[in-house]
Amino acid sequence: xxxxxxxAALYAEMQAFRAACGDAHVKAILATGELQTLDNVARASxxxxxxxxxxxxxxxxxxxxxxxxxxxxxxxxxxxxxxxxSGFKVGYKPAGGISSAKAALQYLSLMKExxxxxxxxxxxxxxxxxxxxxxIERQLEHFVTGRYSAAHRHAMP
Numbered sequence: 001x002x003x004x005x006x007x008a009a010l011y012a013e014m015q016a017f018r019a020a021c022g023d024a025h026v027k028a029i030l031a032t033g034e035l036q037t038l039d040n041v042a043r044a045s046x047x048x049x050x051x052x053x054x055x056x057x058x059x060x061x062x063x064x065x066x067x068x069x070x071x072x073x074x075x076x077x078x079x080x081x082x083x084x085x086s087g088f089k090v091g092y093k094p095a096g097g098i099s100s101a102k103a104a105l106q107y108l109s110l111m112k113e114x115x116x117x118x119x120x121x122x123x124x125x126x127x128x129x130x131x132x133x134x135x136i137e138r139q140l141e142h143f144v145t146g147r148y149s150a151a152h153r154h155a156m157p
Contacts, residue, residue: 002035002044010044011051018052027093028053030075033065038074045078055091061128066096069106076114083115092119095128101139104132 001010018026028048032041045056056075058067072094079090094107104127111119119125134154142148 002040007043007047010047014048014051014053025054026052027055027057027091029057029060029095031060031063032058032067032071032075033063038070041071041074042078045075046082049078049082049086049088049090053090055093055126057093057095057128059095059128061096061130063096067094067098067107067128069110072107072110073114076110080114089118089124091124091126093126093128098127098129099131100135101132104129104136 001007001013014026014028017028030041030044030048035041035044048056056079058071058075059065072092076092079092083089092111098104098107107127108120111125115124134151137154138148138151
């Protein structure tokens with residue numbers, strides 16, 4: 001719907017998902033790498049939040065283009081502005097391409113700067129990055145022992 005700029009259809013579809021899910025949390029996956037412009041990302045974020053999404057997510061993590069800092073800034077600022085307008089807190093989940101603790105820190109900093117400490121909780125901010133766990137384990141081991149272990153020693157190489 002986004003590429004055709006059919007915002008009413010996107011809203012109706014998201015609203016139907018919201019209704020079908022009842023009290024369960026609804027996560028809107030925007031596939032931002034496919035949306036072509038940051039304006040489309042912002043509008044899709046807004047439409048999904050207005051239609052009842054509890055979380056907005058950049059992508060499944062399997063697309064060619066996944067989470068980027070630029071897209072994340074647009075989505076997080078939409079969340080901030082939506083909160084100011086509605087009083088409703090929407091969560092954010094960047095997914096794909098976040099495979100190092102160093103990269104994760106960029107997203108944590110973005111959340112803290114734009115939305116504050118309150119968003120640094122699993123109820124409002126999560127990573128969609130399965131390979132991130134291995135790097136965090138390796139960084140913690142380096143902190144404790146002073147050396148890195150081989151990736152094959154961890155559950156998710």
